[in-house]
Amino acid sequence: MDNRKFTLAGVMGMPITQSRSPILHNYWIAKYGLRGAYGHFPVEAQNLEAAIRGLSALGLAGCNVTQPHKVEALKLMDVVDPLAQRMGAINCVVVQPDGSLHGFNHDGYGYIQSLKDANPDWRADAGPIVVLGAGGASRAVVLSLIDQGATEIRLVNRTLDKAQALAAGYEHIVKVVSWAERNNAMEGCALFVNTTNQGMYGQPPIDVSLDALPTTAMVSDAIYIPLETPLLETARLRGNKTANGLGMLLNQARPAFKAWFGVMPEITDELKQAVLATF
Ligand code: ATR
Numbered sequence: 329m330d331n332r333k334f335t336l337a338g339v340m341g342m343p344i345t346q347s348r349s350p351i352l353h354n355y356w357i358a359k360y361g362l363r364g365a366y367g368h369f370p371v372e373a374q375n376l377e378a379a380i381r382g383l384s385a386l387g388l389a390g391c392n393v394t395q396p397h398k399v400e401a402l403k404l405m406d407v408v409d410p411l412a413q414r415m416g417a418i419n420c421v422v423v424q425p426d427g428s429l430h431g432f433n434h435d436g437y438g439y440i441q442s443l444k445d446a447n448p449d450w451r452a453d454a455g456p457i458v459v460l461g462a463g464g465a466s467r468a469v470v471l472s473l474i475d476q477g478a479t480e481i482r483l484v485n486r487t488l489d490k491a492q493a494l495a496a497g498y499e500h501i502v503k504v505v506s507w508a509e510r511n512n513a514m515e516g517c518a519l520f521v522n523t524t525n526q527g528m529y530g531q532p533p534i535d536v537s538l539d540a541l542p543t544t545a546m547v548s549d550a551i552y553i554p555l556e557t558p559l560l561e562t563a564r565l566r567g568n569k570t571a572n573g574l575g576m577l578l579n580q581a582r583p584a585f586k587a588w589f590g591v592m593p594e595i596t597d598e599l600k601q602a603v604l605a606t607f
Contacts, residue, residue: 442575
C-alpha cells in the first residue's frame, strides 16, 4: 500500500453548499483512519463536461453528481451501470485505474434502505404505493420499488405526460393518475412517497390531503431539508409511520464511499448526530 496516497472526491452540483454529503464522507474518512477528503464542487451546467473530464486529469477517485447534472453527466460516462441506464441518470462517478469514467445511481438503493431502516418489516408488495412526482428522484424511487417487487404503483404528477413517459414499459405495475385525482389515489395504499420539491426549504408544502390515506400506510419524503416536512408532520400526527430523506442521503453514500475509499462504512448514531447538528 502506498502510504502517500491521498484520495479525493466530492459532490458536483449547483447550488451545492447546502449539501451535507461532505459531512458524511469526511466523518467516515476520519473514522476509518484514511487519508483523503471530500468537498463541494460548485459546477455550472456549461462547465459540466470540463469538470467531469477533469476528474481523471486531476487524479480524483470520483464524485457524486446532484441537481441539475444527474441526467447530463450520464452522457459523459465511458461505462454506465445498467440500473443507472434504466433510471436515465447517475449520482456517482467512479474513476477507474485507466482513467475511464464509470457512472452509477445509488439513489434507489438509498431510498429502499431508508424504508427498511424506518420499518424492518417493510415490503414493496404490501399494497398499492402512491408516488408523487415524475422527475429524476421519482425515476430512481419508482424503478427501485419495481425491482423490490411492488405490484401496483399509482404515479401522480402535475404534468401528466412526464408521468406517462416514466411509466412506459412498466404499465402492468405503474398506473398514471391525474393531479386532480391525487387525494383519492391514496385510498387503500400501503406507502405514500413525495418525490417533488414541494415542502423543501423555501418551497410551499405539497398540496395534498391525507384524509383518504390509511393510518397503517408508511409516508416517506425524499426531501431532507427540513428533516420533517409539513407532509411528514401531518402524517406523524395522524399516526402514520414516516421516513425522511436523510435516510436516503445516508444510505446512498455508503456504496459510493466503498467505491472510492475501499471501505463499506456504517451509519451510526454519532454520524446522524453530526449531520443533525448542522440543521
Ligand atoms: P428531481 O430530480 O429532484 O426529481 P425534477 O426532475 O426537477 O427534480 O422534478 C421535480 C418534480 O417536482 C416534478 O415531478 C415536478 O412536477 P412537473 O413535472 O409537473 O414539473 C414536481 N413539482 C415541482 N413544482 C411543483 C408544484 N408546484 N406542484 C406539484 N409538483 C411540483
